[in-house]
Amino acid sequence: MPDSLSSLSLSLSLLFLLLLTTSSTFATSASPPCACEMSTVASTPLIDFLECLQETALAAFGPRDFDPKLYVDLSLKSDLEAVERTFANLPRSPNGSVPAGDLERFVVAHFEGAGADLVYAQPADFVPGPEGFLPQVKDPAVRAWALEVHALWRNLSRRVDDAVRERPNWHTLLPLPRPVIIPGSRFREVSYWDS
Numbered sequence: 380m381p382d383s384l385s386s387l388s389l390s391l392s393l394l395f396l397l398l399l400t401t402s403s404t405f406a407t408s409a410s411p412p413c414a415c416e417m418s419t420v421a422s423t424p425l426i427d428f429l430e431c432l433q434e435t436a437l438a439a440f441g442p443r444d445f446d447p448k449l450y451v452d453l454s455l456k457s458d459l460e461a462v463e464r465t466f467a468n469l470p471r472s473p474n475g476s477v478p479a480g481d482l483e484r485f486v487v488a489h490f491e492g493a494g495a496d497l498v499y500a501q502p503a504d505f506v507p508g509p510e511g512f513l514p515q516v517k518d519p520a521v522r523a524w525a526l527e528v529h530a531l532w533r534n535l536s537r538r539v540d541d542a543v544r545e546r547p548n549w550h551t552l553l554p555l556p557r558p559v560i561i562p563g564s565r566f567r568e569v570s571y572w573d574s
Contacts (some may be wrong), residue, residue, distance in 0.1 A: 424459055426451070426551055432466070432486075438476040452493035452567055453486070454542075455549035462489045494567030496550050500538035500558040535560050537569075 433450040455462060469477045469485060477485075508514075509529060516522040538558040545551045552568060559569040 423548070425455065425548060428459060429453060429551065430467075435477050436482060439479045439482045444479075446565070449493050450566055451551060453490040454496045454551070455546075456489055456491060459548070462547060465489065496540050496543050497537040497554045497559075497561065498540045499568060500536045502533055502536045502558065505533050505536075519525075531563075532560065535563050537561050 429450050432453075433447055436450060437445050437447070465488075466485065469481050470475055507530070509528070513522065513525055515530070516525060536558055537560075539552060539555050543552055544554045547554060555569065561567060561569055
């Protein structure tokens with residue numbers, strides 16, 4: 380019995396020691412807000428920086444005035460290292476957040492508008508009045524509505540701007556070879572299920 384008690388005591392001591400060192404490791408390894416560390420998934424320096432910018436924007440604007448989608452769609456106006464240096468020198472409050480006005484001016488100065496790396500492309504096969512099914516729709520209101528929906532294809536057609544091919548490291552968009560259809564509204568990029 381004494382051997383089993385000493386064995387149990389040793390096991391509990393080792394478990395306690397393990398828990399103590401593990402919890403202190405987690406407590407000391409927590410990174411400060413927007414530490415801009417490398418991502419644990421495949422990424423690029425621009426995407427890592429945009430994630431950091433996104434965290435900063437959430438702190439600056441708060442959840443009500445924050446659109447997380449905006450920041451991942453931004454393209455650089457200049458070299459990333461210069462933008463990162465300017466970002467590091469932005470004024471910070473005691474809690475580390477950047478004032479909203481300073482952050483807005485920074486984004487305007489250093490990034491193209493979200494979605495600027497896609498430009499309009501007239502679909503080669505688009506016809507304003509499709510033949511076949513649509514002329515057979517009897518109700519004029521339904522036919523007019525269907526023509527409006529059909530026209531959306533023309534309005535949602537885009538191609539990748541030449542700037543993406545010239546400087547791919549300034550963009551998060553892949554340089555796709557052919558025109559695509561985008562979902563529209565705030566969804567400015569193509570997803571595989573859209574085209």
